[in-house]
Amino acid sequence: MIIWDVRKVARYKVFLLMRFAWFVVQVSVFAVLISYLVAIRPSTASGISYYEYYLFGAYTALLFSISMFRGYEIAEEFEEGIIEYQLSLPVRRRILAIGRTIGGGIASFIYTLPMMLFILIMLRISNPLLIAIAMISALAFSIGIVGLAINIVFGLKSGDKTDILFGVVDALLVRLSTIFYPLPFLSTIPAYFYAALVNPLSSLADFLRALFLFEDLKAFLYLSQEQMISYIAGLAIGLSVLAMLFIERKAEGGGWR
Amino acid sequence: MRIASMGYARGLYIVMKRDLDRFWKYKWWLAGLITMNLTDLFIFALIFNNIVNRAYINNYLLFLAPGVTAIATFASAFSIGREVGVEVRRGYTQYLLSLPLTRMQLSMGRILGGAVRGLIYQIPFILLLIILHGKLPTPAEAGVIVITSVMLTISMSSLSIVISTAVRSFDLQATMRSFTYFVLFFFSNVFYPDALISRYFPHILYTMISNNPVSIATSIYRGIFTYNASIEDPLILLLKLASWCIVFLIMGSIFYLRNLTH
Numbered sequence: 001m002i003i004w005d006v007r008k009v010a011r012y013k014v015f016l017l018m019r020f021a022w023f024v025v026q027v028s029v030f031a032v033l034i035s036y037l038v039a040i041r042p043s044t045a046s047g048i049s050y051y052e053y054y055l056f057g058a059y060t061a062l063l064f065s066i067s068m069f070r071g072y073e074i075a076e077e078f079e080e081g082i083i084e085y086q087l088s089l090p091v092r093r094r095i096l097a098i099g100r101t102i103g104g105g106i107a108s109f110i111y112t113l114p115m116m117l118f119i120l121i122m123l124r125i126s127n128p129l130l131i132a133i134a135m136i137s138a139l140a141f142s143i144g145i146v147g148l149a150i151n152i153v154f155g156l157k158s159g160d161k162t163d164i165l166f167g168v169v170d171a172l173l174v175r176l177s178t179i180f181y182p183l184p185f186l187s188t189i190p191a192y193f194y195a196a197l198v199n200p201l202s203s204l205a206d207f208l209r210a211l212f213l214f215e216d217l218k219a220f221l222y223l224s225q226e227q228m229i230s231y232i233a234g235l236a237i238g239l240s241v242l243a244m245l246f247i248e249r250k251a252e253g254g255g256w257r
Numbered sequence: 258m259r260i261a262s263m264g265y266a267r268g269l270y271i272v273m274k275r276d277l278d279r280f281w282k283y284k285w286w287l288a289g290l291i292t293m294n295l296t297d298l299f300i301f302a303l304i305f306n307n308i309v310n311r312a313y314i315n316n317y318l319l320f321l322a323p324g325v326t327a328i329a330t331f332a333s334a335f336s337i338g339r340e341v342g343v344e345v346r347r348g349y350t351q352y353l354l355s356l357p358l359t360r361m362q363l364s365m366g367r368i369l370g371g372a373v374r375g376l377i378y379q380i381p382f383i384l385l386l387i388i389l390h391g392k393l394p395t396p397a398e399a400g401v402i403v404i405t406s407v408m409l410t411i412s413m414s415s416l417s418i419v420i421s422t423a424v425r426s427f428d429l430q431a432t433m434r435s436f437t438y439f440v441l442f443f444f445s446n447v448f449y450p451d452a453l454i455s456r457y458f459p460h461i462l463y464t465m466i467s468n469n470p471v472s473i474a475t476s477i478y479r480g481i482f483t484y485n486a487s488i489e490d491p492l493i494l495l496l497k498l499a500s501w502c503i504v505f506l507i508m509g510s511i512f513y514l515r516n517l518t519h
Contacts (some may be wrong), residue, residue: 018432022439029458029466030443036457037449039310050308114348164289171293185307192304 003058005074005103006110016111019066023110023115026058027122040182048216053209055119057179060141060205062115064173067108067142068166071149074100097247101150112138125212134211137229140236141204147239154246177201182220200235205227268358272366273373276337280374283336287378294329294382298322322389323478324447326382327409327471331438333378334410337371338417341513342430345422350517364513368506371414372407379406390482398481401491408495408502409474415509422516445472470501487517 035051077083086096105202116138120131149166156162177199178193183206186193196202207228209217214225280287298321306317314320353363358395383402386394394402419431420433444466446454455463466472480488488494 012428014429015432018436021435022443025440025443029462030448033449033453033457036453037310037313038308041310062503161285164285167289168292171296172300175296175304180301181304181308186304188307189303194298 002099002103002106005070005100008107012111016114019062019111020118023058023062023118027055027119031055031058040185048213052123052213052219053182053217054180056124056208056212057177057205059112059115059119059138060177060208061174061179063108063112063138063142064145064201065170066111066194067105067145068149068170070104070108070111071146072153072162072166074104074146074150093248094244097244098240100247101147101243102143104146104150105139105236108142108146109135109139112142117229123212127159130211134208137204137207137232139212141200141232144200144232144236144239147236147241147243150243151239151246154243173199173201178205178220180219180237183222188236198220200231203231203235207232265359265362268362269366269369272358272363273370276340276367276370277373277377279340280336280377286336287333290329290332290378291381293332294325297325298385313453319389319483320450320479321448322386323482324384324445324471324475326379326386326478327474328442328445328447329377330379330380330406330410330474331413331441331471333415334371334375334413335434335438336374337367337414338421338430338434341367341418341516342427345516346425346427350498354517355493360517361510361513363517364510367450367513368411368414368418368509371417372410375413376406377408379410386478386482392482401477401495402481405474405498406478408498409470412470412498412502412505415505417490417510419505419507422512441469441471442458445469445475447471451476468497470505473498473501 031051031054033257034056035049040050040078054059087093089096091099113135116134120126125131152165152169156165176195178196179201183193183196183202186196203223206221206223207225209226210221210228214221298318302318302321305321309317327352339465344353356363358366383406415435416437420437421430424430424433446467450466451463458466468478476488477491477494477498480491480494
């Protein structure tokens with residue numbers, strides 16, 4: 001089941017190229033100009049600017065969007081009847097569900113790997129241990145988000161409603177997180193602050209920042225690295241299990257409806 | 258679609274009306290779009306206002322609002338491209354060709370239908386601009402706003418038809434739409450002032466960014482609603498936008514007609 005999803009990555013070469021192209025535009029135009037526009041300077045010692053802060057936010061937002069899209073695609077496959085074929089395989093439903101969630105997560109992570117490498121090269125980061133930790137955390141996050149997407153799709157059972165909710169969830173979660181702005185600057189609006197604090201996107205973006213730029217950004221990090229990684233792992237496990245339960249109970253031959 | 262023999266304008270009207278009627282079927286989709294654009298204003302802009310350099314922008318919410326108004330037309334006007342794309346894939350164009358309408362009526366009707374959708378969607382954002390800035394445009398300014406919005410939505414609607422008919426694969430169409438959206442969004446002055454772009458970017462890039470149709474429309478809205486906004490001559494801006502509008506309109510009709518022919 002995992003291979004089923006991972007193999008599809010190779011089919012989406014143009015998709016991947018375009019995603020990479022707009023990521024490059026995002027970090028070479030938008031991020032540069034926004035960086036000059038903001039007044040905050042995380043550290044004076046190392047010359048780190050808002051630009052470096054934003055890079056990991058941009059990566060997290062991209063990974064989130066692609067993972068949501070993958071989850072939606074998996075559900076669409078079910079709607080198109082592929083579930084009939086998959087249910088006929090000598091595989092238990094539980095394995096099918098967990099395989100598709102993990103497979104979707106791995107595929108999303110592979111899609112965004114060029115972007116992560118691009119950022120690491122830009123920041124001249126070469127520590128293999130830290131890079132491995134970053135990759136594992138991004139993979140766990142991606143699996144969790146694919147699980148979330150599958151839960152939404154099976155919960156709503158409507159293509160149109162899912163489309164809309166995905167758009168709204170994407171807009172709200174990205175804006176109500178620390179993707180664009182450090183947590184302390186959200187404290188002026190308490191509702192936004194607490195929403196950003198429990199937002200999984202904040203956890204991954206801040207964890208990656210802490211992993212590579214801790215000394216420069218520690219003033220902006222509210223939770224400890226242990227708390228953030230526990231949250232990401234909990235999210236991945238919790239949402240995958242939930243997706244598994246949904247698929248076990250709701251997927252039937254004749255369409256997932 | 259029930260059509261008897263008719264004049265050119267009536268044919269156009271019927272095609273547009275059909276697209277407009279279909280637009281109201283997507284109420285939830287519209288609600289989702291509005292939420293996304295309002296999120297940009299009332300979450301992103303409000304929080305970003307705390308970290309923005311006051312030397313460049315005094316109030317980021319007011320600065321971003323005209324840009325969001327301009328970019329808002331994209332998603333709604335682009336919905337027509339999505340529908341044309343579905344029609345191309347399903348071979349629905351054969352039905353359209355059997356109607357007593359000329360190909361040009363169909364082509365122009367679809368483009369204008371998309372533009373009307375964009376305009377309807379944009380009205381609440383224009384009202385929001387009036388409320389946020391506390392300024393009612395003069396009749397002349399209102400005229401400029403209407404002309405700008407019409408030209409921008411025609412441009413976006415035509416562009417979306419070009420994208421949707423250039424390729425047949427749904428995935429590729431969706432990816433190209435998103436790519437176009439991001440390019441128009443990031444290569445524009447929606448988020449950052451022209452002064453900043455010209456200061457830090459090469460002149461050629463500045464010229465490209467400031468002449469993007471979304472940037473031109475944003476500059477016009479900012480010029481009308483923001484006091485002391487230093488912008489180019491509004492007439493020059495309108496002429497530039499008209500050029501984009503004509504280019505996209507021609508491209509949109511050529512691509513749509515090609516789609517009907519093949």
